[in-house]
Amino acid sequence: MSAGHLGILPVAATANGAGPAHVPERDGGHASTPAVVLELLRGARSAAGLLGISVIARMIGHAAGGALLLVPAWNLGRLAVGAAEPGLLVAVTVALMVGSALVKALCRYLEQLTGHIAAFRLLGRMRTELFDRLVPLAPAVTDTHGSGRLMSAATRDIDRLEVFYAHTIAPVVTAVWMPLAGVAVAVVIAGPLPALVLLVGVGVGAIVVPVAGAGRARRAAREVVDRRTVLAQEVSDDLRGHAEILSFDAVEHRAAAVDAHGRAVASALRGTAGLLGRRAAMTLTWQAVTTIALLALAAVGPEGAFGGADTAVVAAAGSPGAPPAGWAALPALLLTIALVPAIAPALGSVEAFARSLPAALASARRLRELTTTPPAVADPARPHAVGRVRGTLDLENVTFAYPGRPDPALRDVDLHVPAGSFVAVVGATGSGKSTLARLLTRVWDPDVGAVRLDGVDLRDLALADLWREVTVLEQRPVLLTGTIGENLALGRPDASAEQLAAACAAAGLTADLDAMPDGLATRLGEHGQRLSGGQAQRLALARALLRRSPVLVLDEATSHQDALTQDGIIDRLRGAAGGTVVLIAHRLATARAADLIVVLEQGRVVETGTYVDLIRAGGAFARLAAH
Ligand SMILES: Nc1ncnc2c1ncn2[C@@H]1O[C@H](COP(=O)(O)OP(=O)(O)OP(=O)(O)O)[C@@H](O)[C@H]1O
Numbered sequence: 275m276s277a278g279h280l281g282i283l284p285v286a287a288t289a290n291g292a293g294p295a296h297v298p299e300r301d302g303g304h305a306s307t308p309a310v311v312l313e314l315l316r317g318a319r320s321a322a323g324l325l326g327i328s329v330i331a332r333m334i335g336h337a338a339g340g341a342l343l344l345v346p347a348w349n350l351g352r353l354a355v356g357a358a359e360p361g362l363l364v365a366v367t368v369a370l371m372v373g374s375a376l377v378k379a380l381c382r383y384l385e386q387l388t389g390h391i392a393a394f395r396l397l398g399r400m401r402t403e404l405f406d407r408l409v410p411l412a413p414a415v416t417d418t419h420g421s422g423r424l425m426s427a428a429t430r431d432i433d434r435l436e437v438f439y440a441h442t443i444a445p446v447v448t449a450v451w452m453p454l455a456g457v458a459v460a461v462v463i464a465g466p467l468p469a470l471v472l473l474v475g476v477g478v479g480a481i482v483v484p485v486a487g488a489g490r491a492r493r494a495a496r497e498v499v500d501r502r503t504v505l506a507q508e509v510s511d512d513l514r515g516h517a518e519i520l521s522f523d524a525v526e527h528r529a530a531a532v533d534a535h536g537r538a539v540a541s542a543l544r545g546t547a548g549l550l551g552r553r554a555a556m557t558l559t560w561q562a563v564t565t566i567a568l569l570a571l572a573a574v575g576p577e578g579a580f581g582g583a584d585t586a587v588v589a590a591a592g593s594p595g596a597p598p599a600g601w602a603a604l605p606a607l608l609l610t611i612a613l614v615p616a617i618a619p620a621l622g623s624v625e626a627f628a629r630s631l632p633a634a635l636a637s638a639r640r641l642r643e644l645t646t647t648p649p650a651v652a653d654p655a656r657p658h659a660v661g662r663v664r665g666t667l668d669l670e671n672v673t674f675a676y677p678g679r680p681d682p683a684l685r686d687v688d689l690h691v692p693a694g695s696f697v698a699v700v701g702a703t704g705s706g707k708s709t710l711a712r713l714l715t716r717v718w719d720p721d722v723g724a725v726r727l728d729g730v731d732l733r734d735l736a737l738a739d740l741w742r743e744v745t746v747l748e749q750r751p752v753l754l755t756g757t758i759g760e761n762l763a764l765g766r767p768d769a770s771a772e773q774l775a776a777a778c779a780a781a782g783l784t785a786d787l788d789a790m791p792d793g794l795a796t797r798l799g800e801h802g803q804r805l806s807g808g809q810a811q812r813l814a815l816a817r818a819l820l821r822r823s824p825v826l827v828l829d830e831a832t833s834h835q836d837a838l839t840q841d842g843i844i845d846r847l848r849g850a851a852g853g854t855v856v857l858i859a860h861r862l863a864t865a866r867a868a869d870l871i872v873v874l875e876q877g878r879v880v881e882t883g884t885y886v887d888l889i890r891a892g893g894a895f896a897r898l899a900a901h
Pocket residue numbers: 417676677679683701702703704705706707708709710
């Protein structure tokens with residue numbers, strides 16, 4: 275499934291203006307909190323039904339939880355003033371409390387169930403979407419952001435958004451609804467003055483507590499996220515390079531670096547812990563102070579301060595024994611006091627998510643940074659329809675510099691590669707050979723000029739079409755954990771036994787397979803680590819040959835072979851490849867059979883010709899050959 279257009283993650287302005295570009299620039303790190311929240315809500319549209327149920331369940335659940343306190347408080351007061359028949363009152367109280375408890379439990383279950391189903395569905399889709407958007411742009415995107423960072427975005431950052439979807443939306447609505455409903459009850463039952471005291475107390479709990487130190491909390495959360503990312507990158511580097519670390523005896527040095535990053539994370543976490551402690555204390559304080567204020571109002575406030583509906587109720591009930599003087603207001607007082615702990619949980623959860631929300635928003639910003647960075651390359655708005663590709667390549671006046679590099683890696687390159695020809699690109703290290711290969715599959719686009727396949731600018735082709743027609747094989751092939759057969763199947767899942775055998779023979783892999791007891795079923799281990807460097811290259815070459823794409827680019831793809839094996843592979847290459855072959859070679863002997871040799875020097879084409887012509891000419895190629 276292509277999830278690129280699910281619209282859960284914010285979208286970048288694409289390099290060529292195509293696509294839904296509602297975020298014009300790379301601004302993820304600086305987006306305002308409301309903008310990020312709005313985007314997250316927009317992304318949750320597909321789960322609106324479930325989230326709606328979760329919100330309603332929470333509202334009812336909290337109301338039922340409040341009733342558990344309010345019913346006994348009110349009825350205790352009525353009992354004390356003799357406003358009702360005790361037996362009946364106790365029975366009604368117990369029944370109401372049992373009912374409220376059941377409703378509360380049921381609603382809590384429903385809220386959590388629907389909220390989490392919605393959240394995990396959204397996170398799953400978000401991961402697919404991130405993968406869909408970023409992976410096709412690799413390695414340009416890993417060059418820019420680092421693989422550790424991408425990994426932590428796809429796992430930790432997206433996980434953290436669960437807080438937003440499952441633990442923020444419903445609590446926010448409830449945090450508004452419960453205080454308003456509570457104050458309304460206080461107005462009706464106790465009158466405006468107690469309701470005002472309650473409103474002030476609740477206002478402090480709802481606004482002052484979460485806002486206190488919010489800016490610092492946000493900065494601290496961002497710091498924690500950033501430091502964790504650095505730690506993740508460091509650990510991922512260490513895991514990948516464990517063999518080098520061991521052989522360079524650098525274990526202690528690397529462990530010390532990881533330790534230092536770990537301590538930096540701990541220190542950032544300590545900063546957030548202090549803030550949390552202060553907030554928790556403030557939460558307890560507003561409840562205590564509000565309760566005391568209500569008691570003070572009853573004790574020393576104006577006469578009849580709690581004289582709302584309650585007095586009328588008591589009077590209307592007709593007490594069997596006259597209530598003690600001044601006690602008529604007791605039910606209203608007890609109920610208003612009970613409203614404080616009844617409302618507090620709704621606000622407490624604001625305090626709880628105010629704790630984790632900054633981290634979730636920091637993660638959302640980082641994801642936004644990734645997804646709103648305009649990609650180095652993008653699909654065209656209206657891709658050119660691809661028919662049968664012949665495999666003619668043209669580089670027209672191509673100049674390209676890597677981002678942040680002042681000097682171009684390729685300058686004014688003009689090159690025509692006829693369909694079906696065998697071209698070798700040679701040159702000293704750093705002369706731009708691999709860069710040329712990368713431009714052929716649009717890992718990058720040229721800054722100036724154009725690269726064409728059968729006369730069509732690559733930027734006008736759908737990326738998927740381009741990757742089908744042009745296969746690039748690098749020096750360090752990526753093999754997947756699995757069997758040799760599974761790795762070969764990536765090249766052509768429906769390959770026949772003959773096609774497999776032919777590709778393996780051309781790549782020089784047949785003898786290796788014969789020597790393995792399990793043959794194609796041989797398991798490779800992670801990244802193909804159970805193969806030698808040469809075997810891994812031969813397997814990757816066989817896989818690439820199976821595709822028989824019109825263009826095959828080999829970037830030092832036979833560098834780990836001995837001279838004899840390498841020559842054998844090159845001899846068979848022309849017949850085994852599907853069409854045009856571009857061979858990037860260090861060993862000049864491998865270029866001997868090429869129809870055309872292109873010599874690069876500091877990013878420029880300085881010579882072209884056949885092997886014999888170039889040796890005869892005694893120029894750059896001859897000088898390279900002489901060394
Ligand atoms: N991802 C990158 N980011 C920035 N600069 C790069 C990147 N890759 C290569 N370069 C630079 O571009 C120039 C050309 O590099 P390129 O890899 O194309 O050379 P090459 O001829 O393939 O070298 P080699 O034979 O050593 O593989 C070099 O100066 C290199 O440092």
